[in-house]
Amino acid sequence: xxxxxxxxxxxxxxxxxxxxxxxxxxxxxxxxxxxxxxxxxxxxxxxxxxxxxxxxxxxxxxxxxxxxxxxxxxxxxxxxxxxxxxxxxxxxxxxxxxxxxxxxxxxxxxxxxxxxxxxxxxxxxxxxxxxxxxxxxxxxxxxxxxxxxxxxxxxxxxxxxxxxxxxxxxxxxxxxxxxxxxxxxxxxxxxxxxxxxxxxxxxxxxxxxxxxxxxxxxxxxxxxxxxxx
Ligand SMILES: [Zn+2]
Numbered sequence: 001x002x003x004x005x006x007x008x009x010x011x012x013x014x015x016x017x018x019x020x021x022x023x024x025x026x027x028x029x030x031x032x033x034x035x036x037x038x039x040x041x042x043x044x045x046x047x048x049x050x051x052x053x054x055x056x057x058x059x060x061x062x063x064x065x066x067x068x069x070x071x072x073x074x075x076x077x078x079x080x081x082x083x084x085x086x087x088x089x090x091x092x093x094x095x096x097x098x099x100x101x102x103x104x105x106x107x108x109x110x111x112x113x114x115x116x117x118x119x120x121x122x123x124x125x126x127x128x129x130x131x132x133x134x135x136x137x138x139x140x141x142x143x144x145x146x147x148x149x150x151x152x153x154x155x156x157x158x159x160x161x162x163x164x165x166x167x168x169x170x171x172x173x174x175x176x177x178x179x180x181x182x183x184x185x186x187x188x189x190x191x192x193x194x195x196x197x198x199x200x201x202x203x204x205x206x207x208x209x210x211x212x213x214x215x216x217x218x219x220x221x222x223x224x225x226x227x228x229x
Pocket of ligand 1: 020021031032033036
């Protein structure tokens with residue numbers, strides 16, 4: 001009976017692909033196989049000069065850096081990010097975390113990680129949104145990589161409002177003191193992987209990463225589901 005109801009429900013309200021609005025089969029989750037196959041992945045993600053690594057040259061001392069997808073305002077990755085941030089599609093968040101986890105394993109550069117830390121949202125914004133999209137990615141990624149996640153060791157201190165209209169320099173200053181490590185002992189001497197959903201200028205990641213690097217003996221790696229190119 002339950003299956004019958006589920007089938008009727010599927011006929012009346014079929015699940016649609018987040019990218020192309022096509023019908024999804026039972027096996028497909030949020031994205032159809034065709035869209036999944038054609039997503040703009042970075043093929044050379046193991047290379048030192050991957051586009052995310054370039055953003056942090058001279059800004060953060062990193063052990064390893066990887067981004068999985070290329071974000072452009074015109075491509076499907078923008079739709080995925082919108083769904084993740086504003087549509088409460090938690091299943092998609094976890095699924096995309098698994099994509100990133102598998103990509104990191106393939107590079108072979110992330111074998112030493114002790115803990116995963118998702119970039120925190122300011123508590124006000126998290127309350128408004130109901131969740132931190134980076135936590136969702138973290139859950140999927142940690143399941144694949146079998147690494148524990150720490151969601152409450154770093155906090156975001158000051159609300160910086162919308163930053164889209166500000167210039168890069170102002171954004172950097174504005175986000176400079178946004179993060180604080182509240183339990184440094186927990187991560188002293190550890191290999192930490194800091195994860196974000198999408199990186200544009202890199203200033204948020206730089207700000208969060210630099211407070212982590214102040215912790216004694218900490219080694220930092222960075223991964224993002226997507227990076228603006
Ligand atoms: Zn599709």
